[in-house]
Amino acid sequence: MLLTVDAGNLWQAAEQGLLQPVASTVLEANVPAKYRDPKGQWTGLSLRARTIMYDPSKVSADQLSTYADLADPKWKGKLCLRTSNS
Structure with a gap:
């Protein structure tokens, strides 16, 4: 197995x-x-849920709601992400 x-x-x-x-x-x-x-x-x-969490008082849903949004350079250094091996 x-x-x-x-x-x-x-x-x-x-x-x-x-x-x-x-x-x-x-x-x-x-x-x-x-x-x-x-x-x-x-x-x-x-199943695994991969969710995006943010403070709605600082970020609106239309700014950060997809994985593609995470790649936007404006978020560089502002994201908290886990490593791929944890």
Whole structure:
């Protein structure tokens, strides 16, 4: 069994032939198809919400509400972000 929080790790494992299909009526009944690999090699167990939080007294929603907005140079040095490995 491989448990990971990264879809890239799933892809690499599949590419390396490390995964095997699993047929499970329990998984099929409880996990929507969009969260299961069509070949049955993996099943998602959880979802992650990546939210943007800001102080509405300082920033309006139309200024900072998408991931593309985060790349605007005006926010350089003003964002608090976690690292990709935490």
